[in-house]
Amino acid sequence: MTTTGQGLGNVAPGTTVSVEMDGQPVAVANVDGTLYAFDDYCTHRQCLLSEGTLAGTVVSCGCHGSQFDVTTGAVLRGPAKMPLSTFKVEIVDGELRLDIIEKAAEAVEQPASPAVAAAAPAAASPTPAVEAEVALAHVPLFSGLPAVSLQTLQALCFRRTFRPDEVIVEEGRTGNGCYVVVSGRVEVVRGLPDRPQVLATFGPGEPFGEMALLGDWKRTASVVAIEETTCIGIDRWVFLAFLRREPELAVRMLQLVAQRLVDTNQRLSASA
Numbered sequence: 001m002t003t004t005g006q007g008l009g010n011v012a013p014g015t016t017v018s019v020e021m022d023g024q025p026v027a028v029a030n031v032d033g034t035l036y037a038f039d040d041y042c043t044h045r046q047c048l049l050s051e052g053t054l055a056g057t058v059v060s061c062g063c064h065g066s067q068f069d070v071t072t073g074a075v076l077r078g079p080a081k082m083p084l085s086t087f088k089v090e091i092v093d094g095e096l097r098l099d100i101i102e103k104a105a106e107a108v109e110q111p112a113s114p115a116v117a118a119a120a121p122a123a124a125s126p127t128p129a130v131e132a133e134v135a136l137a138h139v140p141l142f143s144g145l146p147a148v149s150l151q152t153l154q155a156l157c158f159r160r161t162f163r164p165d166e167v168i169v170e171e172g173r174t175g176n177g178c179y180v181v182v183s184g185r186v187e188v189v190r191g192l193p194d195r196p197q198v199l200a201t202f203g204p205g206e207p208f209g210e211m212a213l214l215g216d217w218k219r220t221a222s223v224v225a226i227e228e229t230t231c232i233g234i235d236r237w238v239f240l241a242f243l244r245r246e247p248e249l250a251v252r253m254l255q256l257v258a259q260r261l262v263d264t265n266q267r268l269s270a271s272a
């Protein structure tokens with residue numbers, strides 16, 4: 001589908017500007033008079049590449065230094081692992097037109113450091129990336145998302161291991177993201193430390209703290225590891241940037257909020 005971008009203005013050689021396509025920011029770079037268009041969100045943590053630097057056909061993200069080839073979207077340097085979407089650029093009657101290019105630039109394999117490679121078991125099963133993707137696919141909120149979206153989401157997640165009895169989120173503190181258990185078990189507890197009341201136990205594939213993805217509300221309960229537990233998590237600001245690109249997920253999020261309201265109303269009615 002061809003879509004017209006707005007607000008192109010002049011793109012001077014050696015510079016990059018941001019335009020909108022279907023409500024999404026797209027970066028347009030002028031390399032020696034040729035225009036290249038690509039996703040403006042860096043695939044690492046969603047910083048705007050149009051605010052980075054352009055040198056020849058290489059755009060560098062100003063946040064953590066990832067580099068991409070603007071002609072193909074391929075990753076040239078991490079920490080980003082996923083390639084950018086790229087678009088065909090046309091000027092029609094002085095107006096910028098963009099077409100999505102059907103291509104799949106391969107992500108650059110990030111070489112492990114010698115120390116990490118030496119410590120890695122000969123035949124690990126399964127790899128952490130697969131575990132994380134599988135865990136995300138089990139989260140009701142994310143189920144049904146296309147595999148490519150899950151891969152993008154997984155690339156945006158952090159991963160952390162907690163000791164037994166370690167508090168992962170604390171009741172009353174402002175939440176800044178959501179977690180999914182990859183291995184181990186956690187308890188959801190209210191009233192720590194004086195009058196603990198266990199509300200639930202979660203294991204692999206189960207999420208907690210999803211509401212913190214939408215706003216900086218206080219946590220309504222603590223979550224504590226009851227054995228060594230590994231979780232993947234995603235920060236709110238990273239998730240919200242991702243949400244802007246995934247309208248299907250935004251609808252699912254609304255349904256989740258509506259369901260929570262219905263549940264709360266039913267509980268209030270039952271206790272009245």
Ligand code: FES
Pocket residue numbers: 042043044045046047061062063064065066078079080
């Ligand atoms: S957000 Fe671009 S490198 Fe981290």
